[in-house]
Amino acid sequence: MWLWFHKLGSPPHFYRTAGRLIPWFAIPAALLLVAGTLGGLVIAPADYEQGDGFRIIYVHVPSAYLAMFGYVAMAIAAAVGLIWRMKLAFAFAAACAPVGAAFTFLCLATGSLWGKPMWGVWWDWDGRMTSMLVLLFLYLGVIALRGAFDDAAKGDRAAALLAIVGVVNIPIIKFSVDWWNTLHQPATLSKLSAPSMTMDMLGWLLVMIVGHMLFFAAVVTLRLRGEVLLRERGARWIRGVDGRA
Amino acid sequence: MREFLLMDGYWAYVWSSWALTLAIMVWLIMAARRHHRRALLEAAQETEAPLPARAAVKELS
Numbered sequence: 003m004w005l006w007f008h009k010l011g012s013p014p015h016f017y018r019t020a021g022r023l024i025p026w027f028a029i030p031a032a033l034l035l036v037a038g039t040l041g042g043l044v045i046a047p048a049d050y051e052q053g054d055g056f057r058i059i060y061v062h063v064p065s066a067y068l069a070m071f072g073y074v075a076m077a078i079a080a081a082v083g084l085i086w087r088m089k090l091a092f093a094f095a096a097a098c099a100p101v102g103a104a105f106t107f108l109c110l111a112t113g114s115l116w117g118k119p120m121w122g123v124w125w126d127w128d129g130r131m132t133s134m135l136v137l138l139f140l141y142l143g144v145i146a147l148r149g150a151f152d153d154a155a156k157g158d159r160a161a162a163l164l165a166i167v168g169v170v171n172i173p174i175i176k177f178s179v180d181w182w183n184t185l186h187q188p189a190t191l192s193k194l195s196a197p198s199m200t201m202d203m204l205g206w207l208l209v210m211i212v213g214h215m216l217f218f219a220a221v222v223t224l225r226l227r228g229e230v231l232l233r234e235r236g237a238r239w240i241r242g243v244d245g246r247a
Numbered sequence: 248m249r250e251f252l253l254m255d256g257y258w259a260y261v262w263s264s265w266a267l268t269l270a271i272m273v274w275l276i277m278a279a280r281r282h283h284r285r286a287l288l289e290a291a292q293e294t295e296a297p298l299p300a301r302a303a304v305k306e307l308s
Contacts, residue, residue: 044251048255053256053257054255054257055254058261061264061268062264100278101275101279104275105271108268111267112264112268115263115267116260119257119260217272221275221276221279224276224283225283227286228286228287229286231286231287231289231290234290236290236293237290240290241291243287243290243291
């Protein structure tokens with residue numbers, strides 16, 4: 003086990019392993035996303051209050067999960083990089099940031115598109131929405147900070163610090179609907195014992211969430227291979243690398 | 248079919264949400280592939296670049 007872990011820390015070994023992993027994430031992701039789209043748009047019954055407007059949930063909730071999950075993963079990797087000085091951990095954090103930022107933007111945009119017909123407003127400065135916007139700025143800050151240094155190692159460390167400090171925003175996002183009176187509805191999925199949705203709606207949402215997670219894993223792994231190459235420029239093992247992405 | 252496309256009158260919101268999601272996912276895949284290709288190209292160029300002057304001096308001595 004330790005030998006495997008140690009080998010995974012070697013950039014050439016990791017690069018090859020990551021390349022083999024991508025189809026294992028991408029193919030199930032594609033299948034689940036197609037099934038989830040069919041289920042969410044066609045099979046799941048309409049909501050008794052929101053009608054077919056509720057179907058935005060099947061893209062909004064998975065992007066919200068990924069926005070937060072991506073940030074926590076990035077911050078853990080950043081901490082590992084700072085503590086154990088692992089190049090691969092910094093590369094992972096760098097690969098997570100743009101993908102997480104894209105899903106945060108998607109969460110805000112689809113939330114806004116859902117808010118207009120249901121609440122009558124595109125945007126409200128309530129706890130959930132504002133903390134999600136702060137998350138987007140944190141992602142953008144991490145990306146900008148990493149790029150602001152000529153020395154990549156310094157950029158990695160500075161971005162890692164910001165990523166770690168920003169984790170404080172995650173519980174704020176999660177509990178904002180409980181702490182403050184907001185337009186946003188309370189959690190739908192956190193209480194799996196008694197979810198606020200019936201199973202014929204919830205099942206497809208879970209399919210979409212798992213599909214999105216696997217999609218996130220595939221894209222981050224692909225970006226991570228690029229990050230490894232950028233950090234290993236000039237290394238001999240790169241001569242033998244196959245160019246397929 | 249028409250009923251399905253109209254989405255209870257919420258068609259503009261529902262379809263734009265799904266279209267935006269699809270567009271961003273496709274963009275993420277393209278951007279990741281471009282990022283990897285560019286990194287591969289840069290890394291390969293640097294690997295094949297001639298050795299710096301210091302190495303040449305070593306060879307002479």
